[in-house]
Amino acid sequence: MSFIKLDEYKIHLGYFGEDLRDYLDKGNYNQVFIIVDEHTRVDCLPFLKVEMGSVSTKIIEIQSGETNKTITTCTQIWQKMMERGGGRRDLTINLGGGVIGDMGGFCASTFKRGMDFIQMPTTLLSQVDASVGGKLGIDFAEIKNSIGLFKNPLAVMVWPEFLKTLSPRELRSGFAEVIKHSLIASAAQWTELRQIEKMEVVHAIKFLEKSILIKKNIVEADPFESGLRKVLNFGHTIGHALESNALNSDEPLLHGEAIAAGMICESYLSLKKGLLPQDLDQITQFLLKQYGKCEFGTDSYSRLLALMQQDKKNDTTEINFTMLKSPGEALFNQIASEEEIIASLDYYRQQ
Numbered sequence: 538m539s540f541i542k543l544d545e546y547k548i549h550l551g552y553f554g555e556d557l558r559d560y561l562d563k564g565n566y567n568q569v570f571i572i573v574d575e576h577t578r579v580d581c582l583p584f585l586k587v588e589m590g591s592v593s594t595k596i597i598e599i600q601s602g603e604t605n606k607t608i609t610t611c612t613q614i615w616q617k618m619m620e621r622g623g624g625r626r627d628l629t630i631n632l633g634g635g636v637i638g639d640m641g642g643f644c645a646s647t648f649k650r651g652m653d654f655i656q657m658p659t660t661l662l663s664q665v666d667a668s669v670g671g672k673l674g675i676d677f678a679e680i681k682n683s684i685g686l687f688k689n690p691l692a693v694m695v696w697p698e699f700l701k702t703l704s705p706r707e708l709r710s711g712f713a714e715v716i717k718h719s720l721i722a723s724a725a726q727w728t729e730l731r732q733i734e735k736m737e738v739v740h741a742i743k744f745l746e747k748s749i750l751i752k753k754n755i756v757e758a759d760p761f762e763s764g765l766r767k768v769l770n771f772g773h774t775i776g777h778a779l780e781s782n783a784l785n786s787d788e789p790l791l792h793g794e795a796i797a798a799g800m801i802c803e804s805y806l807s808l809k810k811g812l813l814p815q816d817l818d819q820i821t822q823f824l825l826k827q828y829g830k831c832e833f834g835t836d837s838y839s840r841l842l843a844l845m846q847q848d849k850k851n852d853t854t855e856i857n858f859t860m861l862k863s864p865g866e867a868l869f870n871q872i873a874s875e876e877e878i879i880a881s882l883d884y885y886r887q888q
Contacts (some may be wrong), residue, residue, distance in 0.1 A: 539746070543753050544760065546689050548601045548669060550746055553694040554588035557655075560692060561592055564653060566628040569594045570618060572641040574601035577633045580702040581659050585632060586655045599637070603675040603782060603792070606636045608684070614644045627652045628691070634660035634707075635667035635792065636750040639682065641805045646688040659699040661711025661741050661838050662793060665718070665748040668709050670756040670766075679779045679784070680847045687761055695749070705736075710793030712736045712770075715744050717800060720820070721768045724865030726751075731823055766869065767869035770850055771802035771859040775881070778844035782837055790831055797828040801888075804880040806873050807860035809880070816864055827887055838882060842875055 541548040561569070571594050573582055578598055582703050586594065597617045599610050618627075629652060631641030638656050645654035656668040674685020700708065719727035726747060733740055752769065759766035776792075776799025781792045789799075802819045807813040807838075833841075851857045852870075856878065860871040873881075 540745075541753055543669070543757060544671075544689055546692050548663055548693040548695060548749060548753070549699065550695045550749070551697070552874070553696055555589060556692070557694065558590070560655065561589070561628070562867040564628060564691075566653070567624065568628075568678050570597055570623065570627060570629045570645075571595070571632055572597045572599065572614065572637055572644075573632050574599055574627060574637060576601055576635070577659050577701075577764055580659075581699055585630070585657070585696075590672050597693065599634075599640075599785055600685035601636065602778070603636060603676065603681075603789070605654045606640050606673060608677065611624060611644050611675060612806045614641070615648055618644070618692055623648060625649050625652050628679060629654040630657055631655070632657045632659060633657065634664070635663045638663050638668045639673055639685070640675050642674055642690060643685055644685060644689065646673060649823075651688070656690045656693040658693070658695060660703060661700055661713075661745075662714055664697075664700070664745060665711065666714040666752060666769075668695075669749060669752050669762070671796065672762075676781075678847075679781050680844065680849070680866070681781060683847070683849055695745070700738050700741050700862075703738075706791065708738065708741060709736050710791040712827070713793030713796045713800070715741075715748045716824070717769075717771055718748045719865055720800065720861060721771050721859070722751045722755065722865060723747070725862070727864045731806075731819075736827065754843060765869065767850065767857075768867040771861065771867055771871070772796045772803055774845055774850065774856065774858050775802045775841075775878070777848065778841045779831060779833065781844050782841055783831070783835065788832075794831060797824045798831050798885060800824060802878075802885050803858055804861055805881040805884045806858060806871075806877060807862070809877060810860060810873075812868070813861045813863060820864075821888060830885075830888065833882075833886070835886075838879055841882070842878065845878070 775825035
């Protein structure tokens with residue numbers, strides 16, 4: 538077991554049983570809630586319950602998927618906490634991917650003005666990104682993470698063995714955030730990643746700590762996203778719009794798939810702004826090789842632009858981006874016009 542210190546909490550990396558029991562003993566909690574979905578209840582909960590020993594737990598199960606990251610699901614969680622006598626002297630463990638981490642942390646932080654919670658991410662996406670940094674929230678009016686708050690967990694416990702429960706598609710989705718971290722902050726890691734032909738668990742474990750450290754360093758420098766932390770949004774302005782646009786379609790996108798497309802489009806914007814002079818084709822071809830193309834037509838452009846206009850990262854009526862100066866170096870608070878954004882979408886569709 539190793540750990541990474543971030544603000545007032547630790548990110549535990551590796552077997553966590555003894556550390557978890559230590560938190561439970563010191564906290565002297567009245568009861569422990571564990572939030573799961575139908576997948577983590579089967580694949581991950583049995584392991585966790587063994588590690589918790591005789592500790593009494595209350596299981597709250599929700600449906601998986603971004604479509605369920607809503608105030609309606611929060612109401613169901615709060616209702617179950619209320620029915621089971623939940624209070625501020627309780628603990629919530631969020632056992633799942635980014636949806637459970639974001640929403641479970643949000644519910645724990647707001648129920649009766651807040652109880653402690655531990656993030657126990659089970660997907661690559663949540664292990665390297667969503668569970669690190671204290672950002673919590675839900676989707677509202679089809680805008681991702683538009684309702685939420687900053688609240689640090691008691692701890693984050695990253696158990697690489699959980700990655701073996703993922704499908705190849707889910708694992709590949711999580712790699713998009715590893716790629717993003719490399720493109721914004723580590724040219725050396727980007728060079729290393731480009732050698733991968735097929736993304737597998739062994740590669741995920743290899744890059745896990747490196748990627749967490751990149752995000753940790755950025756979050757520590759700017760915990761409330763007033764400046765530098767915005768570089769973590771690379772690929773997300775367009776990517777979130779593509780993800781939201783496809784959410785209720787016959788072929789919804791996983792988060793990483795949408796972000797991969799967003800990184801291609803925003804790399805194109807970087808080039809058009811006089812940045813990234815020689816790397817656009819390299820980035821484009823690598824991401825297309827790993828993720829393929831997500832399909833959308835020109836008839837969706839107006840809706841995509843409307844979704845970008847509502848993005849929480851915008852400070853004004855202009856649409857805000859993070860762009861690449863070069864692999865490993867990013868610039869935040871960059872603006873692009875609607876015409877430039879449409880050109881980037883055209884570029885992507887023409888590949």
